[in-house]
Amino acid sequence: MPFSPRRCALLALVASLLQLPVAQAADCHVFETETLTLTGTLYPDTFPGAPGFEDVTQGDEAEVGFYLALPEPLCMTPNDEFEVSSDQRLDYLQLILDQxxxxxxxxxxxxxxxxxVKGSITGALTGHHHTPLLLQDVEFVSGxxxxPVDCELLAENASLDERLPSPLPGKITGEGRLYFHTAPNESCGENKAYIVPGDVVSVTNIHSFGWANVTYTSKKGTEFSGWVKQGQVLINGE
Incomplete structure (x- = not known):
């Protein structure tokens, strides 16, 4: 019995729907064994680390890293170790880097x-992994x-972005001198005033790109203020 045009159209629609997952799966990537070349915008970002991995203003260490923002989410094929879901942000990758x-x-x-850059995709396994997808074995391709940064304008904009309702106590950690900067950027350094591990400061502001605005009073009563790298500032910690 010949099929009517309506029935043929319905069968064609069903066939296309059945093939859709196969086509989508073919476009998805494999965890850890596939090398991807990705283009995006590189951001510094700060997330809470040990001991609680919840809030850098409540004694957790500030973990500052580099993150690649992609123009669209990656499609990954889940496996026994790594799951993916539609409610996860799959267009923002933490880069696993050495110095x-x-x-x-x-x-x-x-x-x-x-x-x-290029590398392979892995999934979050520990509290130090702050995005669902991470790029490991990273190699620079082009960029x-x-x-050049306008330090004066950056400092003005950063001062308007108040993230702390009131100053918080902080303590300098890590190793070596921590130099003050006029704005939250590496190129805005003063290269004169600095603080060292163990110094107690007052934290007046924090910046999402991994900087803290602090005030330090020396033993002689001299007050220094400026931006320092937040990774060495423990806020409200012991």
């Missing part, structure tokens, strides 16, 4: 969509360095 990697990529921070 050499940080130094190599730093000139490309905030260069809009102009950094290309356009960020334009």
């Amino acid at each position: 050499k990697g940080y130094d190599q990529l730093r000139p490309y921070l905030l260069s809009e969509g102009k950094l290309t 356009t360095p960020t334009e």
Whole structure:
């Protein structure tokens, strides 16, 4: 018996729906074994670390890292170790880097969509992994360095973005001197005043790109204020 045009159209629709997951799966990537080349914008970002992994203003260490924002989410094929879901943010990747990697990529921070790197995708396994997807074995491919920073304008904008309702006590951790900067950016350093591990400060503001505005009073009563790297500032900690 010949099929009517309406029935043929219905069968064609069903066939296309049945094939859709196969086509989508073919476009998805595999965890850890596949090398991807990705282009996006590189951001510094801060997340709470040990001991509670909840709030940097309540004694948790500030973990500052580099993150790649992609123009669209990645499609990943789940496996026995890593799950993915539609409610996760899959267009923002934490980069797993050593110090050499940080130094190599730093000139490309905030260069809009102009950094290309390659590596393999892994999933979050510990509290130090702050995004569902992470890029490991990262290699620089190409990029356009960020334009020179207007430190005065950046300092003005940062001062308007108040993130703390009132100053909080802080203590300097880590190793070596921590230099004051006029604005929350590496290129805005004063290279004169500094504080050292063990110094107690008052934290007046924090910046999402990994900086804290602090005030320090020396033993002689001299007051110093400025932006320092937040990774060495323990806020409300012991």
